Amino acid sequence: MNIDPFIQNAAKPVGSDGEAILRRMNQSHADLAAWGFSHVHPLPGADTLDVGCGGGMNLVTLLRLCPAGTATGIDYSATSVRVSEQTNATAIAEGRCRILQADVSHLPFPDDSFDLVTAFETLYFWPVPVESLAEVKRVLRPGGSILICHEADGSRPGDELWPQKIPGMRVYSAEQLRELLTQAGYTGIATHTGPRQGWVVATAQA
Numbered sequence: 001m002n003i004d005p006f007i008q009n010a011a012k013p014v015g016s017d018g019e020a021i022l023r024r025m026n027q028s029h030a031d032l033a034a035w036g037f038s039h040v041h042p043l044p045g046a047d048t049l050d051v052g053c054g055g056g057m058n059l060v061t062l063l064r065l066c067p068a069g070t071a072t073g074i075d076y077s078a079t080s081v082r083v084s085e086q087t088n089a090t091a092i093a094e095g096r097c098r099i100l101q102a103d104v105s106h107l108p109f110p111d112d113s114f115d116l117v118t119a120f121e122t123l124y125f126w127p128v129p130v131e132s133l134a135e136v137k138r139v140l141r142p143g144g145s146i147l148i149c150h151e152a153d154g155s156r157p158g159d160e161l162w163p164q165k166i167p168g169m170r171v172y173s174a175e176q177l178r179e180l181l182t183q184a185g186y187t188g189i190a191t192h193t194g195p196r197q198g199w200v201v202a203t204a205q206a
């Protein structure tokens with residue numbers, strides 16, 4: 001299979017193609033994100049973190065769900081950081097939102113910093129998922145929650161082709177997400193499959 005360079009931007013957006021794909025994902029992931037967010041109920045004053053924040057639309061939702069809280073985004077792509085900053089410019093100016101360039105495997109935050117961490121459409125690309133989930137757990141407050149949400153769980157025709165289209169990408173079933181979270185030390189793990197084929201959510205507590 002020929003590798004389409006445009007599609008590689010899903011894993012790490014770069015430049016103008018990366019910016020285009022991020023703006024597209026801000027729209028095309030809306031239904032998936034709404035379904036994912038229906039599985040968590042953060043308090044209004046919660047401090048939240050979105051890892052692999054992409055174009056920044058999930059930060060917009062976190063700021064709306066937690067009007068007295070804060071929303072932080074991290075992404076290892078400079079292009080994602082820039083687009084997320086544009087998407088959340090008002091909240092950043094108000095001091096309620098910040099976006100940092102960082103890899104999920106080394107988060108630039110002290111222990112016990114957040115009440116909720118969300119990860120939409122990103123864990124597929126993490127080369128060391130258990131270690132990275134443990135790193136997320138480190139920055140969660142005790143009892144804080146993680147939400148993982150993917151549109152591909154391997155059950156859709158063609159899902160098996162993703163690792164060929166995007167080298168390094170891995171698609172996880174609900175049971176495999178549960179196993180990763182267990183290995184990373186989380187408790188209270190729950191998984192749900194979606195109203196559309198392939199959609200999967202996993203939630204757990206630190």
Ligand SMILES: C[S@@+](CC[C@H](N)C(=O)[O-])C[C@H]1O[C@@H](n2cnc3c(N)ncnc32)[C@H](O)[C@@H]1O
Binds near residue numbers: 013051074080102127
């Ligand atoms: C498919 S996009 C999803 C963006 C957004 N979460 C959404 O749902 O629209 C994946 C994002 O995860 C980021 N990402 C992938 N691996 C990462 C890692 N190890 N650390 C930080 N960000 C990562 C990519 O740069 C990209 O912005």
